[in-house]
Amino acid sequence: MTEPTNEAQGAGTSGSAPHLADTDQADRITRFWDTARPSAGRTSHGGAVGERSENVVPPPAWAFGDHPQLADELLALVLAGTKTATASLVVEYEDASEQLPRAGDLSILLDGAGDPRALVRTTEVETVPFDEVTAEHAWAEGEDDRTLESWREQHERYWRRTLAGTDHEFDPSVPVVCERFEVLYSE
Template sequence: MTDDDVTSGHTPPTGGQPSDDPGSGLPPLDDTVQAEEITRFWDTARPSAGRTSHGGSVGERAENVVPPPAWAFGDSPALANELLELVLEGTKTATASLVVEYENVSEQLPRRGDLSILLDGGGVPRALIRTTEVETLPFAEVTAEHAWAEGEDDRSLETWREQHERYWRRTLAGTDHEFDTSVPVVCEQFEVLYSE
């Protein structure tokens, strides 16, 4: 892993599909193909979340039919793949994002019980996760337990702080926001419900 490709932060969901923005780190995808892949994945994974469907019948709850948001970790395809593999092997059970990252795309902060579809670096759906805990606190107060749960590098808090500060300084460059140790961080824990 290079210094430019480190952190567990994820790109906040953008309407259930990866962004076509060149800065997103994900390759541009054909919207129709992407939507079909996500829908197919959701149809297969949905029972693992306790959601059932009758093919979109009248009166059926939208949460059973409409796929949850889909997103990838990091800001490059290589990083997305690397962090996804940690999830699939059970090492990575947490992630962190800045509150401002959600505000910049007008997305709601994650909540306990939220479902998400994790994408690989090519934008292919690979895992369905459920958020189990969410805590927002200043960067300087993120715990060693959270750093360990993110499962990256040596899993220490010191390394977590170094890598995440480097990542967020890079990703905030050129925005109206600057990194400092008081910046609010969303610390999210999750469980894998289904994977391919």
Template sequence: MSTDDQVEADADEIASFWELARVRAGLGRLAVVTGAGAAASVPPPAWAFGDTPEAADTLVGLVLTGAKTATVSPVAEYEASGAAFPSVGDLAIVLDGRAHPRALIRTTGVRVARFMEVDAAHAWAEGEGDRSLESWRAVHEEYYRRSARSGGVEFGPDMELVLETFEVRFPPRSSRPARG
């Protein structure tokens, strides 16, 4: 989310969500001990998809229905922030537009590709619009051009992107909205 539209996440709400999600998803157990592992006490990063509260709500909704199992971010954003690329196995808490935790996801794949190299399978997995590659390119080009105007990353067909796939670990499928 952009700074102007971002709502501050409540640390206690994130911690409570993490406690419930990690237990229900079977995470954070040591093989020898029945208690929680050391990493289980620290919640993973919490963030929202999109650059507005409305986009965050729409996109987390797609995650919860199972339509959205992929995302993409410019390599330049990682470089500018000093953040590491996602890695397979990474966990994240996805927030809605009001910064409430809604889903725990686990990264299942990461690759780097240029904008024009993104394929139809990845566009489909992002779950947005009509899920076609043409729609994906139009929406993402507009988004990156808008981001460039507000000081973000400059768009070009050769811009490098980090393509990430993920699975929802919590909430369980039975408690999520029906796919439709």
């Protein structure tokens, strides 16, 4: 579930990430990007005159889930190499006025305290109805026993909780953004 903050995502990639308006956090993210960007093939000569903005401006930063403990649990799976995918609802991106992820996009993953911990690159994105998410995707998300059955149960529970009080309701045909990623750098 993913959480957008300059991005969006659900049961792995869209929750309540810390406010990036926090100057201290923005400084930590910028310092992390300065260290991590060579891993993404970006230049590292510090924003010289004429340097392209994608080399200097950090990519979107976000945390998994909708609370710090879940963010830390899911991030630990990423750092261990177990979690290489996440899922979000299309409506989460729409509500946050964010674009859907695309292959090649970079993101900075935050821990539950809002500290940057990993730089990832999206490698594949597919949008399918909830009830058509595959067992392969569930396995790649790396959560619980990694079965499709547990993925569906956990993600339905998560999205029912996070959609409560919004204009949206969970149903098995809801469009899910299934995203695969690779870790380029971690601390």
